[in-house]
Amino acid sequence: MPSVISTNNIPLNALRAFEAAARLGSFKAAAAELFVTPAAVSQQVQALESYLGTSLFERLNRAVRLTATGAALASEVSAAFARLETALMAAAPAETRTRNTLVISAVPSFASRWLAPRLDRFQQRHPQIDLQLMSSETLVDLAADGHVDIALRYGPGPYGDLHAERLWFDDIVIPVCSPELRAKLPAGQAWLDESMPVTLLRVALPSSSRAAAERPGNVWTAWLAATGHATPAWLAAAESGPLYGVTHLAIEAAIAGRGIALAPRALVADDLAAGRLERVGTAAAPDVNSFWLLCRKENVDRPGIRAFADWIRGEIAAPYR
Numbered sequence: 001m002p003s004v005i006s007t008n009n010i011p012l013n014a015l016r017a018f019e020a021a022a023r024l025g026s027f028k029a030a031a032a033e034l035f036v037t038p039a040a041v042s043q044q045v046q047a048l049e050s051y052l053g054t055s056l057f058e059r060l061n062r063a064v065r066l067t068a069t070g071a072a073l074a075s076e077v078s079a080a081f082a083r084l085e086t087a088l089m090a091a092a093p094a095e096t097r098t099r100n101t102l103v104i105s106a107v108p109s110f111a112s113r114w115l116a117p118r119l120d121r122f123q124q125r126h127p128q129i130d131l132q133l134m135s136s137e138t139l140v141d142l143a144a145d146g147h148v149d150i151a152l153r154y155g156p157g158p159y160g161d162l163h164a165e166r167l168w169f170d171d172i173v174i175p176v177c178s179p180e181l182r183a184k185l186p187a188g189q190a191w192l193d194e195s196m197p198v199t200l201l202r203v204a205l206p207s208s209s210r211a212a213a214e215r216p217g218n219v220w221t222a223w224l225a226a227t228g229h230a231t232p233a234w235l236a237a238a239e240s241g242p243l244y245g246v247t248h249l250a251i252e253a254a255i256a257g258r259g260i261a262l263a264p265r266a267l268v269a270d271d272l273a274a275g276r277l278e279r280v281g282t283a284a285a286p287d288v289n290s291f292w293l294l295c296r297k298e299n300v301d302r303p304g305i306r307a308f309a310d311w312i313r314g315e316i317a318a319p320y321r
Contacts (some may be wrong), residue, residue, distance in 0.1 A: 042090030
């Protein structure tokens with residue numbers, strides 16, 4: 001660990017490897033995105049941990065999990081890289097962007113759990129398109145930022161003067177956990193009638209929907225109220241679990257057996273189909289937010305944007321491929 005941590009000696013390659021591994025929840029997935037080996041990603045993360053003098057990931061048998069320090073750092077680093085990329089693109093001459101470049105901004109949970117695992121199929125179908133994916137909780141103003149072509153957002157809509165296409169209709173929010181933890185819980189809805197046996201993994205609500213929550217900022221308090229289970233004991237339990245900044249980190253914690261997470265069904269469909277997660281009971285709440293594809297209205301018929309919109313509709317129609 002250096003005596004002084006400053007911008008003069010920041011290991012940028014290690015930060016890039018860490019950000020990708022944290023966002024995607026896997027050294028292997030990060031390696032594929034960065035076009036290096038998983039061992040190289042692991043070495044870069046270890047170098048960053050040595051530089052900082054603290055652990056950023058817990059190493060499990062077949063997976064990795066962010067530590068509390070790692071999760072806090074990941075959120076800030078991801079936002080910083082997104083701001084840097086936007087600034088660099090804004091500084092470059094307009095003629096350096098080719099007509100076939102397609103820049104997509106997506107919220108991290110959707111980017112890591114649904115979009116990134118499928119993007120190779122888009123590239124195979126449209127090899128002439130240079131696809132660039134930016135993942136950040138910092139919202140891009142499409143009306144003002146001409147460098148981003150498509151934004152994939154999670155919220156209630158509508159979105160002013162933008163073209164907005166809702167990707168899923170009538171989605172629901174469901175509780176999920178690992179198969180090992182589910183086997184320890186009472187069957188069916190009985191788990192909601194028992195004293196709290198497990199940890200509830202909380203996520204901050206999108207700012208647009210916080211007014212709907214009985215206690216702002218907590219997905220569990222909103223869900224318990226919507227499903228008619230907002231008893232004092234459950235509300236107290238919903239205030240005591242660890243709070244994650246983004247949904248995909250809570251989902252990773254659920255996969256690792258750390259507790260029960262709430263998630264839009266669309267985000268965990270692949271994990272449920274693969275057996276990494278199981279649904280807890282049958283109670284569900286309508287999702288007051290939706291995933292949206294946004295672009296400027298004057299660009300809706302641009303070939304690259306139309307190709308991506310057609311492709312994502314096809315993927316949604318066949319979610320378990």
